[in-house]
Amino acid sequence: MLYHFVGIKGSGMSALAQILFDMGETVQGSDIEKEFFTEIALRDKGIKILPFNKENIQPGMKVIAGNAFSDDHEEIVAAHELGLEVVRYHDFLGQFMNEFISIAVTGSHGKTSTTGLLSHVMNGAKKTSFLIGDGTGMGLPNSEYFAFEACEYRRHFLSYTPDYAIITNIDFDHPDYFASMSDVFNAFQEMSRKVKKGIVACGDDENLKDLNALVPTYYYGFNEDNKVIAKNVESSELGTSFDVYIDGEFYERFTTPMFGNHQVLNALAVITICYLEKLDIILIKDALQTFGGVKRRFAEKKHQNQILVDDYAHHPTEIKATLESANKKYPTRKIVAVFQPHTFSRTQAFLQDFADSLKPADKVFLCDIFGSAREASGELTIKDLQNLIPNASLITEETVADLKAFENDVIIFMGAGDIQKIQKAYENLK
Structure with missing residues (x-):
């Protein structure tokens, strides 16, 4: 199967193209000729990037269309004329994740950093394919897990039915689409109903406390009423160290090379997923210490x-x-x-x-x-x-x-x- 990506330089599209390429598929794509940082990894892997042109569309292709492009885009029109299957990015991703134990990372802020951390830490213990919103993606053969960033914009994350979801926070953003804070909350509420095993949510976020999910919700944070709590936080030249307590009992002390309370919260979310999946705590602890960050995040x-x-x-x-x-x-x-x-x-x-x-x-x-x-x-x-x-x-x-x-x-x-x-x-x- 030859996959053609309409808008391959988009951060999610670039990452997905890399995943399919890593899994042995034939991949190419098209986009505007302006240079984007997301295309570096594509070119490094030898994935062909073409200027937009309806002639790019050939019989036998499966077309994945970026969400930024309407149905009247010349390549999408050409694909329909040839009777090709055209799938929107979020719909394809929704189908793809069913092959794995999937973890969606969503929230108004911190999605990319948390997805990057999650994929890095989980790979320290189990093979984990991943899609990160900074344009990074990797499809590892025989992966058991799939960690991916799930964006709330235009409610695209409603296409997904993950096993787990990390929700970092709920805040008013994308004022060009969401009408109000309650509109944003309702989108996350609807998304939570699509999760199959459990939700890992920041209990320090006042909006997340109102979430009414159909699966168990495991809250993390600094506040004492959370299931997973960070205590004794200390900063040094090595980063930030903190004790983790689960259900009131000491679990382990961890160190992340990152700085700031939000980075501790991101780490807590990842540690909670690993705890729920019973991954080796020593491997998780070691992997957390070697995280180098994601593109365009500090x-x-x-x-x-x-x-x-x-x-x-x-x-x-x-x-x-x-x-x-x-x-x-x-x-x-x-x-x-x-x-x-x-x-x-x-x-x-x-x-x-x-x-x-x-x-x-x-x-x-x-x-x-x-x-x-x-x-x-x-x-x-x-x-x-x-x-x-x-x-x-x-x-x-x-x-x-x-x-x-x-x-x-x-x-x-x-x-x-x-x-x-x-x-x-x-x-x-x-």
Whole structure:
């Protein structure tokens, strides 16, 4: 079978293409010719990437269509004309996972980091194939488990019936689709009814406490009323260490090389899944210590005396968590935030929240809002956000030299658009 991916550079699509390729299938795909970080792994594996063209569609193919592309896309139209099977990404993934013991990782924030951690730790004990929202995917032969990121946007996760689900939190996001916080909650509530064995949920999240699932719910967190609790949390140069108690009894002390309370919560979720599946605790403990992170989630590099961080944070809650991690890891350095808001609708909905989340930084630089001209209605500009943050400055590719003034500090480039172009321009300065 030859699989053709319409929109293969999408993060989920790229990961799924890699999984099928690893499992011995013939895979190719098409997309726009703009360069995306997700295509690096595809090219490394020799997966063919073509420009969009209806001539790409040939008899005998199975077409997997990315969710960003409508039914009138030229390749999808051509596939239907040839009588080919066309399956949407989320529908294909929903069918695929039934071959494994599957663990869906969902939530408004932290999905990618938790999925990456889960797949890494579980592979320390059992073969686990995985699909991560940073464009990473791997299909391991004879895998017993499948860990995957399940996105709530447009309720796509309702296509899945996993054995387990990790739910990290419920927060209002995607204001272009969800009408209200209750609309978001209802989507997660409906998703919870599709889980077959158990739900692992953050009990410290007030919204998750209202979840009414049909399977057992195992709550984790710092609060004493959770089933799985982290205590005696300590940070050091090695990362963060903490004791885990399950049902009030000491289980084990773990160390993660990550920093911040949200990283401890992610680890608790993973440990809980491993506990439920009775995986070897020593192997799990060792694997947790060697986790190197995922793409675009606090990805660091040294630049002269500075630390440059690339991070996907594009919601106020995520920005707060990223700045907390930076302050805990680098308590003696100034933290500089370079932020690009993602879409005009999200910026309008969270304008004051963005300002409040960025204020803990020692200095804030703002880039123009990333979004289509079609969406840019009204008079909203980046200056509306700048006016809410004391001493915030604007920055472009032409003015990145302003960052040189912070010669011994941490500079975090945050956003879900093309914020990397600002970091790249800065690194390329003579």
